Each structure stands twice: as C-alpha cells, then as structure tokens.
Amino acid sequence: MLDQYGRTIDYIRISVTDRCNLRCIYCMPEEGVEQVSHSDILSYAEIVRLCRIFVRLGIRHIKLTGGEPLVRKGLPDLAKEIRSIPGIEDVTLTTNGVLLGEQMKALYEAGIRSVNVSLDTLDGDMFQRITRRDLLDRVLEGLKECAGYPDVRLKINCVPLKGVNEEQWVKMAGIAREYPVDVRFIELMPIGFGKEYHGETQESIQKRLKEAYGSPRMLTGSFGNGPSVYVDYPGFAGRIGFISAISHKFCSQCNRVRLTSEGYLKLCLQYTDGVDVRELLRGGKADEEIFRVLKEAIEQKPRDHQFTVRNGRHFEQHEMSRIGG
Ligand code: SAM
Ligand code: SF4
Numbered sequence: 001m002l003d004q005y006g007r008t009i010d011y012i013r014i015s016v017t018d019r020c021n022l023r024c025i026y027c028m029p030e031e032g033v034e035q036v037s038h039s040d041i042l043s044y045a046e047i048v049r050l051c052r053i054f055v056r057l058g059i060r061h062i063k064l065t066g067g068e069p070l071v072r073k074g075l076p077d078l079a080k081e082i083r084s085i086p087g088i089e090d091v092t093l094t095t096n097g098v099l100l101g102e103q104m105k106a107l108y109e110a111g112i113r114s115v116n117v118s119l120d121t122l123d124g125d126m127f128q129r130i131t132r133r134d135l136l137d138r139v140l141e142g143l144k145e146c147a148g149y150p151d152v153r154l155k156i157n158c159v160p161l162k163g164v165n166e167e168q169w170v171k172m173a174g175i176a177r178e179y180p181v182d183v184r185f186i187e188l189m190p191i192g193f194g195k196e197y198h199g200e201t202q203e204s205i206q207k208r209l210k211e212a213y214g215s216p217r218m219l220t221g222s223f224g225n226g227p228s229v230y231v232d233y234p235g236f237a238g239r240i241g242f243i244s245a246i247s248h249k250f251c252s253q254c255n256r257v258r259l260t261s262e263g264y265l266k267l268c269l270q271y272t273d274g275v276d277v278r279e280l281l282r283g284g285k286a287d288e289e290i291f292r293v294l295k296e297a298i299e300q301k302p303r304d305h306q307f308t309v310r311n312g313r314h315f316e317q318h319e320m321s322r323i324g325g
Contacts, residue, residue: 001058003301011061011256012054014047015324016075018261020068022096023132024120026159026194027320030132033067041261044078046281048085050259053291055087057298062091065324067261070099080110090114094157094325098135100142104149114153115146120161121168122175130164147179155182155241160205162198169205170212176238177213184228184241191269192320202242209233209240216240227253245269251304258324265297270305 003009018033018041042050051062062082069075070093083091092114093107100107100117107115119139121127127136146154158165158172169185176183188199210216216231219239223230227250228241242248251268258266263278275297280290 001295001298004299005252005301005303007252007254007301008058009255009257009298009301010058011063012059013063013065013256013258013324014051015065015067015259015261015322016047016069016078017041017067017072018322019071020066020096020321021071021098021133022068022135024096024118025130025132025164026161026188026197027192029193033321036262040278042259042263042278042281044074044081046263046278047078047259048081049281049287050263050277050290051082051085051088053287053294055085056291057295060087060089062088063094064091065094067321067324068096068098069093070095070103076103076106076110076112079107079112083111092116094118095142096131097139097142099138101138101145104142104145108149108152113151114155116155116157117143117146118157118159119143119172120158121165122171123168126165126168130161147181153182155184157184157186157243159186159188160200161188162200164197166200169200170208173209173213173233173240176240177233177236180237182223182230182239182241184243187242187244187246189245189269189320192322194320199246201247202244203247205242206231245305249304254301257298257301260322260324265294267297267301268305271302273300273302 001009018036020028023030064079079091082088091112093112094116097117097119120130124136128134146152156175160169173183175181185205188194188197213233216233219230219232228243230239230241232239260266265275265277267274275293280293
C-alpha cells in the first residue's frame with residue numbers, strides 16, 4: 001500500500017522476542033532486558049493472523065528479528081507458516097548466528113532463503129568485549145553451516161564503532177573477498193545504548209577499504225528489500241554494502257514498518273507513534289476492523305526520522321533489542 005507520502009510499504013520487520021543470548025554493548029544492558037512474561041508477547045498464532053492481514057495491506061516481505069529470534073522455540077515453524085500465506089514473497093531472518101548452526105537445516109526447510117548475521121569482529125577477545133559473551137566460535141559455525149546452502153543469500157552486518165572495532169573493518173570486508181557473501185556496514189543509530197558510542201561514517205570506512213582493496217565500482221540496481229548501497233571491490237567474490245540511516249538519510253524511500261514482540265506496530269524506527277495491535281487482537285476485534293486500523297496507521301507513517309534533533313517529542317527511548325533493529 002501507499003502511505004501519505006506516496007511510498008510503497010511492502011516490508012515488515014517482526015520481532016518475536018526481546019530476549020537475547022548476547023549482550024551487545026550498544027544494544028542491551030549487561031544484565032539483559034527486563035523479562036516480558038510469555039503471555040505478553042504475541043503467540044505464533046497471533047503473528048500468523050496478523051500476517052494474513054498485513055498481506056492484504058500489501059506487505060510482501062517479512063523479516064523475523066528480535067532480541068535474538070532463534071532463542072524463541074519453534075521459529076522455523078513460524079517461518080514456514082508465514083511463508084505459506086499467499087502473497088508473501090519472502091520470509092527472511094536477522095540473527096546473531098549463535099544458534100544458526102543447529103537451526104539452519106530447519107530454517108532452510110521452512111523456506112528461508114536469506115539470512116543476515118550480525119557480526120562486528122572476527123577477533124575472539126574483541127567479540128567478547130562487544131557482546132559480553134565468549135561465543136564467536138558458535139557464530140562462525142553458524143556462518144559455515146549457512147554457507148553450505150548455496151541458494152541462501154547470506155549477508156553479514158557489522159556496526160563500525162569508533163575506538164572499539166576499528167582495526168577489524170578491513171578484515172570484516174575481507175570476508176567478501178574470500179566468500180560470496182555481502183558484508184554490510186550499518187551506521188550506529190543513537191537509540192538506547194547506541195547513544196553511548198560513536199559510529200563511523202561511510203566515507204571514512206570507504207577510505208580505509210580503498211587503501212586496502214583498491215577503488216570500488218558503485219553498483220546500481222536493487223539487491224534486496226532495503227536501503228543498502230553496494231560497491232564491488234576488484235577480485236571480490238561478494239559485495240560490500242553500506243546502510244547509513246543518519247549520514248545518508250533514506251527516509252524518502254522507506255518501505256517498512258515494524259511489529260514489536262509485544263504486538264506494537266511501529267511506523268518509524270525513531271518514533272513511539274503506532275498501534276497497540278495486541279490490544280485489538282485480544283480485545284476480540286474482527287480482522288476487518290484490525291485491517292482498517294492498520295491501514296489508517298500505515299498511511300500516517302512519519303515522513304522522516306529526526307535523529308539529529310535533540311530530545312524531540314515522541315522519540316523512541318527503548319533499547320534496539322526491544323525494537324528489532
Ligand atoms: N539479535 C539479532 C541480531 O543481532 O541480528 C536481531 C536483532 S538486532 C537488534 C538487529 C540489528 O540491529 C543488529 O544487526 C544490530 O547490530 C543492530 N543494532 C542494534 N543496536 C543498534 C544501533 N544503536 N544502531 C544501529 N544498529 C543497531
Ligand atoms: Fe542481541 Fe542482536 Fe542486540 Fe546483540 S544486537 S544484543 S545479538 S539483539
């Protein structure tokens with residue numbers, strides 16, 4: 001469907017949990033987030049029911065996220081059910097990779113053909129400093145397992161943090177030299193604990209990559225459902241991407257909305273405005289009424305984020321793990 005600014009909204013990120021088995025310093029507090037009781041998060045049946053409504057609103061692409069989506073039991077079953085809804089073109093996943101090795105087969109069988117793995121370093125000690133867990137080997141196993149499915153598109157997402165993982169940026173990009181995977185640099189956003197760190201600009205990373213790998217070729221065309229721009233370095237098997245929501249604002253092309261694990265529809269990453277869909281579902285509203293409320297809300301999607309404006313009204317105060325990235 002089209003929103004009030006004429007943007008086609010055909011993509012939703014659905015968070016299935018806000019629990020996580022890592023504690024990334026820019027995303028979660030050391031002690032984890034306050035546990036939401038099981039009955040407060042949407043059941044799989046509720047999520048599937050909503051997906052049937054979303055598809056009627058023009059949603060075609062669904063990303064399952066979290067917290068860490070793979071810590072919620074039975075995620076492949078959910079993926080499979082959503083995948084079978086007529087009109088849904090793809091169900092994809094973003095994960096920290098820790099449980100990917102053990103679940104990849106089931107995810108593949110459920111129809112998942114695109115996986116994003118978040119990984120900020122290949123160095124074990126640094127991984128532990130960033131995620132507060134000693135689990136890099138598990139993530140590498142997960143990547144290896146996923147790479148064993150050649151028709152699954154694998155992307156590695158790295159958040160460049162000044163003074164934290166700087167020495168790794170060139171190495172992270174180097175994964176795409178060896179393997180046919182896309183490595184993408186995601187600009188840090190000032191949300192939750194992200195406010196306590198400093199990200200790095202696309203230009204500065206590109207400068208370092210150029211020194212190491214030569215001049216890239218800009219790639220045009222669409223390579224997925226998102227706002228990433230891609231470049232190709234000489235001799236690389238995969239591409240390098242940049243998603244820079246702050247320094248290269250892409251709100252005019254935004255195609256997405258978000259659903260939190262507690263069933264709150266968020267229209268823009270930055271704002272709290274949205275719809276308490278769980279209340280509608282559990283208040284006994286019929287699909288038609290939920291459809292109408294969601295349609296009106298999505299039409300009103302805000303024009304753009306205002307991350308560079310300090311302390312604006314209605315700004316999101318939750319951690320990213322609660323929103324789903
Ligand atoms: N646990 C899964 C994972 O790490 O991929 C899914 C949820 S996580 C919140 C989704 C993405 O958001 C991750 O790639 C993570 O690096 C990113 N993220 C978290 N906080 C961020 C921030 N403040 N700015 C930019 N990206 C952030
Ligand atoms: Fe967990 Fe993902 Fe947040 Fe890291 S970025 S703490 S893996 S939800």
